[in-house]
Amino acid sequence: MFPRVILKGTMIKKSQQKKRTSPSNYKERFFVLDTQDLKYSERRPGKRPMLKGCIELSRIKCVEIVCADVPIPCSYKYPFQVFHDSHYLYIFAPDNDCRQRWVRALKEETKHNNLVAKYHPNFWMEGRWRCCHQSEKLATGCRIYNPEACASKKPLPLLPDPETELPDPGRQMVIALQDYTPMGDDDLPLQKDQQYLLVNGSHSDWWSVQNDKGDIGFVPSTYVAEKIGSNFDRFEWYNKHVNRGEAEDLLMKEGKEGAFMVRDSRQAGVYTVSVFTKAPGSNGEKNPRVKHYQIRQSDDGQGAFYLAEKYLFCTIPELIHYHQHNAAGLITRLRHPVSQGARCSLETADPSEGLGSQKIAHPLHSSCTNWPPSQT
Incomplete structure (x- = not known):
């Protein structure tokens, strides 16, 4: 037969x-x-x-x-x-x-x-x-692995729960760092640089956002950045309690061209990008070292962030995303995010936590998946 x-x-x-x-x-x-x-x-x-x-x-x-x-x-x-x-x-x-x-x-x-x-x-x-x-x-x-499941079979996103919505749910805005193509009916497409209303951001991996047409859906939390605020814990590149010496030790140990992290500077509210490079020195020979760049803000009243003055960004994640693809004044492109401690959980948390009593199964991404992408 x-x-x-x-x-x-x-x-x-x-x-x-x-x-x-x-x-x-x-x-x-x-x-x-x-x-x-x-x-x-x-x-x-x-x-x-x-x-x-x-x-x-x-x-x-x-x-x-x-x-x-x-x-x-x-x-x-x-x-x-x-x-x-x-x-x-x-x-x-x-x-x-x-x-x-x-x-x-x-x-x-x-x-x-x-x-x-x-x-x-x-x-x-x-x-x-x-x-x-x-x-x-x-x-x-x-x-x-669920052999019975297919990623297209997912429930619609919940409307915001009054008990879990943000303190000022009406006006917390996020900016898309990258285009996002939905992988299911409950996702919302993102267009790079567009603004969206944050409906619920209580889950670490998936946030519910609303576009300018009133459509609500899920997006990966690392595809967007808060327009106001500095909660970077969800990004693999952020190391809050790492000083300059510790950063150099971690990056030298990693030893990869473009290995980098973002850390708090000594000055409160200021952040530093530390990056490892093997770029040749003045003698033309390889010179493994760590360079430190302070993230600055423009003084034109806009408060935009930059590492090189020609390249201004509304948020620090946008800045990092750009420099992951373009050196643009840095000694090397930001290629490999480095964390002091592992941020990956072996199993994805349920996005229904903090969104009410109804269960939401969203199996597409784990907290190990990082965005923006790092190219080689």
Whole structure:
């Protein structure tokens, strides 16, 4: 009896890098899911497709979306993962609906397999998991895996609870640090640099915000910054009780170009960016050291923050986000946030805490996922 075809379509796959020397590349492939295998082929004009890979469904241990916090380097921007044997296959769909169809179908076909108890919601990159920073590729995941769940099935966001809303709920505004594309019906899209009303910010990972049309939905808390206020504890780069010497020790120990942190200066209400660099000195030789930059505010009455005067920002998270992508006067770009203590929890807290009695399941991101992205 021939296997029944369930889905087929063109997507992009990332090389599985089964060997340490394998290149990291992205190639368009034609995928076919049937009741026995997941196959992908290279289409060649005028010729029969060439089979490039085949994964028996019985070998699959986990299928889940990837909560990417880095720029996607290919034209399709919606990744999901297939963990089989001891390998991770990253597949990129052209849109969220397509991704959800494939994830849902693959989960349905593999839900009775010998599955993992926990999975990694983010990418394996540069020798570590971006979600929990473990450096062993086959390390146990940091998020509980639910083979029955699909990210698209989530309840609508709650209206603000009178007992938990902000002291001044009418006018607390946040600014979007980055565009955000909803991954479910209860999310709200964000447009970079736009302002939103903060409806409820009591949960560490997910905040409820309202746009100028009155629509309310969830957004990752690290995608936005309070227009007024200085609560940076949710950002991995912030180290409140670290002095200059301790910062230098931590960053020198990290030893990565662009490793950085933001810490309190001796002067109350002032913050310093400390960053590690190996940039050559005056003699042309590498000179590992830590540079310190005080975050200043303009004196034009606007109170904008800056490290280099030409680049002014309404909030400190906006400033950090910009310099994670542009050196712009600094000795190096801010590449790798460093924390004195681990901020990652192994399991995501329930976003319903502090939002009333109704349960809200929002499984897309863990508190290990950091934004803004750090590029390499």
